[in-house]
Amino acid sequence: MRIQRIALENRENIHEEVDLSQLDSVIEKFKNKKGITIPVLQAVQQIYGYLPEKAFDLISEKTGIKKSELYGVATFYAQFRLKPVGKHIVKVCHGTACHVQGANIITESILEALKIADGETTPDGFYTVESVACLGCCSLAPVLMIDDEVFGKLSGKTAVNVIKEYQLKHNN
């Protein structure tokens, strides 16, 4: 199971100064419809990049969905994050084809270069690196995706170069 719990000390480190005013219009859109839990959370994550703790209170209050249910759904699905993320998200594919072609090396090389652990964000807040299941570009294995851009046929060295070049290009 993939249930992620945020330990208390980690929770304190999260500076939750989020502007919740945008939420009203999002929640309004889904009101009085059935089966909305996942779409609402997806819409909220679209705004903040993660699900802020305070957003749970507000969604629950406005939609009547219990907080426990919201939290249950948010921790069940891989897509939802409870911690803020970096500006750009690096997804290293660990599907079968990529695994056979050396996806572990890609992850290790990148983490070594960025000096972070899997799932973490760089101190400058630029990258968050995640390992994901298949991205569906198996013929280009091993691949990684930065935001919506896919880079294929990588080696440890070229993957690190891709990361560095991308940061240079987008650092302004």
Added chain:
Amino acid sequence: MEQMKVLVGLASCGIAAGANKVYDKILAVKEHEKLNFELTKTGCVGMCYREPLVEIIDYTGSYLYGEIDEFKITEIIEKHIKTGEPVKEYIVKTDLFENEDDSYWKNQVKIALRNCGVINPEVIEEYENAGGYLAVKKILNENLSQETVIQTIIDSGLRGRGGGGFPTGLKWKFAFNSKSDEKYIICNADEGDPGAFMDRSLLEGDPHAVLEGMTIAAYAIGATQGVIYCRAEYPLAIKRLNIAIEQARAKGYLGKDIYGKKGWNFDIYVKEGAGAFVCGEETALMASVEGRRGMPRKRPPFPAVSGLWKKPTNINNVETFANVPYIVLNGAESFNKYGTEKSKGTKVFALTGKIKRGGLVEVPMGISIKDIIFKLGGGIQGDKKFKAVQLGGPSGGCIPDYLAETPVDYDSILATGAIMGSGGMVVMDETTCMVDMARFFLDFTQKESCGKCTFCRIGTKRMLEILTRICEGEGKEGDIELLEELAYQIKDSSLCGLGQTAPNPVLTTIKYFRNEYEAHIRDKKCPAKTCKKLITYTVNPEKCTGCTVCAKNCPVNAISGERKQVHYIDQEVCIKCGVCFSKCKFEAINLS
């Protein structure tokens, strides 16, 4: 003279390979120089190993260009587009002369993928011109009854393409027999199996075929609402589906009184998944659509009786639906003339791993695995030794080289211990460690287990721990037997397909590659030289010339040494990626 047509393959994989840049380049030149030809986007023809692909159709025939970049396309524009002279060296397929890749296309029969890479998926008229939506119109014009349509699907022998292999027509019949004021059609596009991407390609390349298939199913069982449950990881597929749905609504093919038939209401919407493999299971998928945690429930009641919102529901996979319009339009015989006695028609496979020609192939059922790998796929990369092929993803198993004559049909594959699954076919060579493969899949299923059944939740975790310690050289005598015992208990005591099949990768690798397990446990050796804790890379001082190539390529800077001096690998830093080993021209890196 008919106008020249230029098609650029713009599915996710093509875009990843750089097809957008090629498309933009052609468009820029076309507009700048006011050239007269038709430029269009299309889906994936399946030749992924040659992406990006550009096809030019002129009055002499069709020419498919492969591995096109911005430089090559400039040459093609200058020669072929402007003066009609094909650039032979970049052509990978044409009817006019033979190509080395022709064997990739031979033996393929395209039914589900009939329009992929041929039409522009964002233009409904192109689908209609290719015979699209004629199947629904045939049903209405010939006044075919619901029973007749269901019987046609039963006669065609179509079985669920998502992995289960349940006869589609029968499933429809059950839903048809359920009486209710409301019924649902769900398209399962939650392609979570790592290594399979046929559904993505279909949705990106021919979304209307899926919509039409769903509409026919809706007619057959009497449903009024359709849902496509698509993985959020497929943004392009979702985008194209939504475009297709809008276009179909505008034409009156979806919505109220569709196709001009009073009282026939059917509409479809796309529901984005949120990343959970278990949601590929019917009941978990429905729980997810309803907004709950995607956990399976006990069956019966089956979805055909009580499904989404407790109403009768029919769930089929993307590829299954894509076959439906073809069958209805051309008759059951057009489909069941292919295949074997119990597995009719064609099946799409995603051919990946250590294969020369990776991509999507659609073949008649009954063709042998060997033919797919060696005739279509061109054999193993670097002409290494073929070791095994993994079928069915995390629910499937590994089929060894000596069973490569096995025909691909549901029952023959099941007999080997693997499953047909959705059609992911990952080819492995002698450098793939089978214990590591089993560990990889268990790691996946362990994370994806929803946690409802104890045996699946805890059993897979214990199995993963054992496999991990074997891979790290800490395996003990009796571990193999313990794995087997756990495997059978998990299979017996899990509610849904995830748990029931999760041990398959372990069981098949133990069955066919027991010696590799034993080598890890007894000799602390990885025969494939993959398991990192069991291998070391060192520099052979006699062969090292100090060329610095290894040091330059090392991703973690673990190699040090002056130019023209013997180099040294720091074992503390080394991540054992093997890049020094493959880059060294003097065979000076030892792997032991």
